[in-house]
Amino acid sequence: SDAVPSRAAARDGAGAAPTPMVLAEDVHKSFGSTQVLRGIDLAVAPGEVFCLVGPSGSGKSTFLRCINHLEKIDAGRLWVDGDLVGYRQRGEKLYELRDREVAAKRRDIGMVFQRFNLFPHMTALENVMEAPVQVRRQPRAQAAERARALLERVGLADRMGNYPAQLSGGQQQRVAIARALAMDPKLMLFDEPTSALDPELVGEVLDVMRQLAQDGMTMIVVTHEMGFAREVGDALVFMDGGVVVESGHPRDVLTNPQHERTQAFLSKVL
Ligand code: ADP
Ligand code: MG
Numbered sequence: 001s002d003a004v005p006s007r008a009a010a011r012d013g014a015g016a017a018p019t020p021m022v023l024a025e026d027v028h029k030s031f032g033s034t035q036v037l038r039g040i041d042l043a044v045a046p047g048e049v050f051c052l053v054g055p056s057g058s059g060k061s062t063f064l065r066c067i068n069h070l071e072k073i074d075a076g077r078l079w080v081d082g083d084l085v086g087y088r089q090r091g092e093k094l095y096e097l098r099d100r101e102v103a104a105k106r107r108d109i110g111m112v113f114q115r116f117n118l119f120p121h122m123t124a125l126e127n128v129m130e131a132p133v134q135v136r137r138q139p140r141a142q143a144a145e146r147a148r149a150l151l152e153r154v155g156l157a158d159r160m161g162n163y164p165a166q167l168s169g170g171q172q173q174r175v176a177i178a179r180a181l182a183m184d185p186k187l188m189l190f191d192e193p194t195s196a197l198d199p200e201l202v203g204e205v206l207d208v209m210r211q212l213a214q215d216g217m218t219m220i221v222v223t224h225e226m227g228f229a230r231e232v233g234d235a236l237v238f239m240d241g242g243v244v245v246e247s248g249h250p251r252d253v254l255t256n257p258q259h260e261r262t263q264a265f266l267s268k269v270l
Helices: 060-067 099-106 124-134 140-153 169-181 199-214 226-232 250-255 260-269
Strands: 022-031 034-044 049-053 075-080 083-089 092-096 109-112 187-191 218-222 235-240 243-248
Touching: 022 060, 034 060, 034 235, 034 243, 049 060, 049 226, 060 075, 060 187, 060 218, 083 099, 109 169, 124 140, 124 169, 140 169, 169 199, 199 218, 199 226, 226 250, 235 250, 235 260, 243 250, 243 260
Parallel strands: 049 218, 049 235, 109 187, 187 218
Antiparallel strands: 022 034, 022 075, 075 083, 083 092, 235 243
8 A cells, every 4th residue: 555655745846945834635524424624735834824714614623623633634644844644545544643642743733712712710821821831841930931921922911910801802812822822832723813802802913913923933824804814924725615715825815816606705704
């Protein structure tokens, strides 16, 4: 049978392009009889802001969960940060990361959800310190110092002692971003990070994400914020029905969508 593809296979042939941070080839995922991902092909370059857009139910969150090792792919090949994380063909399991490896890999990926998912009984500072102390076994003083710097970076220097219930949605989401950054991720996944926010709070979260992009973070952003995609995005993929319908530079896809499904979607969100 086929050999398991090596790390080198994740690299572009000429050696000029860097190893993609994420490379998906014909990735499939079903839940029972529901085919959610039906052959996803895409590549995310290091340092890129990669926007993933599409209607509800198109498989965006499922794909992020595959990248973050929360779901295992059914077929196709998926590399994250140069490591093959799943490779299946014809239902046959050819390669899969072991559970212990998964735990280590997940630490390199930060995820920010629509709901802020902060620990309600901990202050902003304690939320940001939690993973470095519990998972990385960092000394508390060191973790606190880093957490303060991160909360300053997201504009919350004056909110460190507040509990989530004392913070606005936008502030909570900025704490969630700082908390993800505390683990020094190589890749940040954002799953509709502003969808649950009151409109007047969206901008402060997008500003933090814009800053993060300027600092060179590799980001995959599921969003309906097309202004953000156009201004900050390096690449945009339009997904529908579990496949990539169209992709390109955000400016091109947004101003001149080629596919009628992309046009129909954009006419609703723009
Ligand atoms: P999107 O994020 O684009 O809205 P999702 O990836 O959340 O799409 O969901 C795509 C489809 O997969 C939906 O029909 C959803 O009901 C289904 N789905 C997602 N997760 C599960 C699951 N754990 N079990 C069963 N069905 C699921
Ligand atoms: Mg979703």
